[in-house]
Amino acid sequence: MNVTGHTRRSVSIRDVATAAGVSYQTVSRVINAHPSVKPSTRERVLAAIDELGFRRSSTALALASGRSRAVTVLTANTTHHGYASILQGIEEAARASSYAVGIGVLESPDGADGAEVAAQVQRAADTGGGLIVIAYDPAGVRALEAVPEGLPVVGVVETPARPPGGDRPWVWTDDREAAYEATRHLLSLGHETVHYVAIPSSTRRTSARTSGWQQALKEAGAPQPRPVQGSWGPAGGHAAGLRFAGDRAVTAILCGNDDLALGVIRALHEKGRSVPGDVSVAGFDDAPHSAFLTPSLTTVRLDFTGLGRSAFGLLHSVLEESAQVGPHPVSVPELVVRESSGPPPGHA
Amino acid sequence: MNVTGHTRRSVSIRDVATAAGVSYQTVSRVINAHPSVKPSTRERVLAAIDELGFRRSSTALALASGRSRAVTVLTANTTHHGYASILQGIEEAARASSYAVGIGVLESPDGADGAEVAAQVQRAADTGGGLIVIAYDPAGVRALEAVPEGLPVVGVVETPARPPGGDRPWVWTDDREAAYEATRHLLSLGHETVHYVAIPSSTRRTSARTSGWQQALKEAGAPQPRPVQGSWGPAGGHAAGLRFAGDRAVTAILCGNDDLALGVIRALHEKGRSVPGDVSVAGFDDAPHSAFLTPSLTTVRLDFTGLGRSAFGLLHSVLEESAQVGPHPVSVPELVVRESSGPPPGHA
DNA sequence: CTGAAAGCGCTTACAG
DNA sequence: CTGAAAGCGCTTACAG
Missing domain, CATH: 1.10.260.40 (lambda repressor-like DNA-binding domains)
Incomplete structure (x- = not known):
């Protein structure tokens, strides 16, 4: 050559x-x-x-045939563990099928106006090929809604309230089950109830994680505190942790992701409360560093990379009109118990 | 519309x-x-x-005009802090100039054979547009070398031994200076010497980080221990930390990145050695979670996002043949002193 | 200021 | 099994 x-x-x-x-x-x-x-x-x-x-020439091929063997990923973020891992999974699968992968970051995760997002979707669509939209946040959800009819697209979404119809190619992890398991774990240790620091939700509705947590509390007949609104990063967890630290009644806290948990633990430590001696903390996601924290973090492992691969697989089957098309939830979340959770103080 | x-x-x-x-x-x-x-x-x-x-139609535009307003980033990794931040910076800048950004992950960061990497470079080149290659590791370096003559490309590299010629559009951060500063900080605390856990190097040569560390030791007349080879993730740091924990003479450890430092600290903790009481540990990069660790991590902040933006800016100026073309190192690394570093045990 | 031609590098019918 | 035509949606000279 x-x-x-x-x-x-x-x-x-x-x-x-x-x-x-x-x-x-x-x-x-x-x-x-x-x-x-x-x-x-x-x-x-x-x-x-x-x-x-x-x-x-792939561009001549695309122009002449209309097909393009390309996927562009629309996401509000590329660095947080979940997002980055999904992207990684998509890229892996795309490369294996010799698809090119493009990436577009959606602006203003929170206050983005619809027109701006729609314009970005259009720009991505202009590239040709299919779209994968990560709809874990308002910008992503809006982007998914703004995708014009007839354009091949797969959404990576929070657990939907009910399975969507067959014409809606979505993938998700079972966040509800994951939160349910984590909450039950903390409850089983003897805690009277479990508090929750939430990641920003994609919609105004109760998120799957929040609802799994609430269900576990309800089934156990435990008090149901209001969820605390966090952010995506550790700073949000730190702010929430500072508030919890003053309340001796709080002995168990579930966090919407591991970064939040990290911030909560740090805040508790600053206020002289020990983890898990005084307060148990559990995270969500099992980020790479979580096993190496001190205390190491109890969390729920979610297979985001696999989720990304599934998203691509689904899109691929849509684009090449082969194989089966339909929503497929991925692997079961796995509770990983480490040092940050234990019985409440004074527990028999 | x-x-x-x-x-x-x-x-x-x-x-x-x-x-x-x-x-x-x-x-x-x-x-x-x-x-x-x-x-x-x-x-x-x-x-x-x-x-x-x-x-x-951007594909018709590309075919007819030969220009394509696209950049594809070739990298061995998309999730580690430095890589992910560079990618983020590139995407930001590209979006601002309405360039599409593609991404290709290079296989086998370590043992990849040249033909495989060359094929991936070719595939990326086929997309049209320019290339940015992150050459922090052997796969990246090989990819950069495999870029055919005449193809617009910018390399994101470790600090080169000497500034490359004007025809080599490269960007880098001043890792040498950063390592030098961090080492001097630890030395100034009273440590007799500083040990080093290295990230994998892009070449067989001594990396810029390693050489900055060595220079600081040399200038201070401190003993120069052999650098310990680590990996990119916390597991490598953990393994190295376990070895250091047995040696009471080790009182200060500089790590090639924050994840490595996290692993080292965990290992020391497991062996009953306190940080910074018994051993001081410093990292590299200032990842988002480093400020929230316990102890919070002393580290050197590097502006990877800015580096990504610069890389794109440089490529842009090459592609559109406007503005100045030339290598430009970016912002100065900033030492961030936190809790993980302090005087050695028994220091006056 | 505006139009008719040729061509970018391919593919998709249509012929043989 | 193989070739000559038309066209994908645009741009770049060339005309006027």
Whole structure:
């Protein structure tokens, strides 16, 4: 393959045809693995392709055929554990299917006006190919809604209240179950109730995590405190933790993600309350560093990378109209008990 | 703007021309802001564009003009703090210039064979547009080397031994200075020497971080221990920390990144050594959670997001042949002293 | 200031 | 099994 001889004007299908002594049409057949080409002809064409260092232009392909083997991911964030892992999963799967992956960050996770988001969706759509929208936050939800009819799109969403219809290709993790499990774990340790610091919700509705937490409390007949609104990062957890630290009645706190939990633990420590001696804290996600914190963090592991792979798989099946199409929730969340949770103070 | 009326076959420049009663050539002039168009004509065309919901096809544009307003980022990783932040910076800057951003993850950060990496570079090049290669690791370095002559590319590299020539558009942070500062900080606290846990290097040469550390030791006349080889994540730090924990002579450890530091601290804690009471630990990068750890982490803040923005800016100036072209190192690293560093045990 | 032609590198029918 | 035509939606000269 002639890599070094790269020049401005790239070698085209016609150049190959000339070199091989065939029409460019035949070259097209060869590069598309069309069955009806005489083996000897194919050989000659392949040799010419190799010698000339021909690479088929994906933009010409896209223009002529309308297909594009590309996916663009629309997301409000690329660095938080969940988002980053989903992106990683999508990229992995896309690469395996030789799809190009583009990425567009949605502005103003909170106060974005609809027009701005719609414009970004349009820009992404212009690229051609399919769309995957991470709709864990208001900007993402708006983006998903703004996707024009007829454009191939898969949404990565919070657990929907009820499974969407077959025409709605969505994927999600079972956040409700995860929160339920984590809450039950804390309750089983003897805590009277469990407080909750929430990540920002994608909608005004009660999030799946919040509702799983509430259900566990309800089933146990435990008091149901109001959820505390947090942010995505540790600073929000720190602010919430400062408030909890003054209240001796608080002995167990579930957090909407591990970063929040980190902030809560830090705040409790600053106020002289020990974890888990005085207060138990559990997170959500199992970020890479959570096992190495002191105390190491009890959390619920969610397979975001797998979720990303599923999202791509679903989109792929839509784009290539093969295989089955339908929503498929992914792996079951797994409770990981570590040092940050234990019995409440004075527990028998 | 007609967003809802999206159909399979999109409206083209000719449709607009017909609607406006002009030739499609004139429409082309309008959408390219060409000066010589009569204002009244322009108005009519603009109205037609708006009414029909016309969007110029970027793939047709790319095919016809050869330009593509796209950048693809080649990287071995998308989730570690530094990588993710650079990507974020690139995306920000690209979006501001309405460039599309693609991403390709390089396989096998360590043992990748050259052919595989070269193929990935080719695939990225096929997309058209420019390339930004994050060359912090062997796969990235190989990718940068495999970029064919004549393709617009910017490398994000470790501090080069000497500034590259003007034809090598590279950006970097001053890692050498950063490591030097951090080491001097620990030395100034009274430690006899400072040990170092390294991140994997991009080459066999001594990395900039390692060399800054060594220089500070040398200048202070301190013993120069061998650097310990770590990985990118906390697990590598944990392994290194376990080894250090047994050696009472070790009182200060500098780590190649914050995750490594987290692992080291955890290991020391497991072995009953307190931080910073018995051992001081400093990290590198100032990841978002580092301020909220207990103890909070002394580290050196590096502006990776700014670095990403610079990388894009440089590529942009190469692609559009405007403005100045040349390597520009970015902001100065900033030492952030927190709780994890202090005087050695028994220090006056 | 505006239009008619040729072409970017491919594919999709249509012929043979 | 293989070729000649038309076209994807735009741009870049060339005309006027």
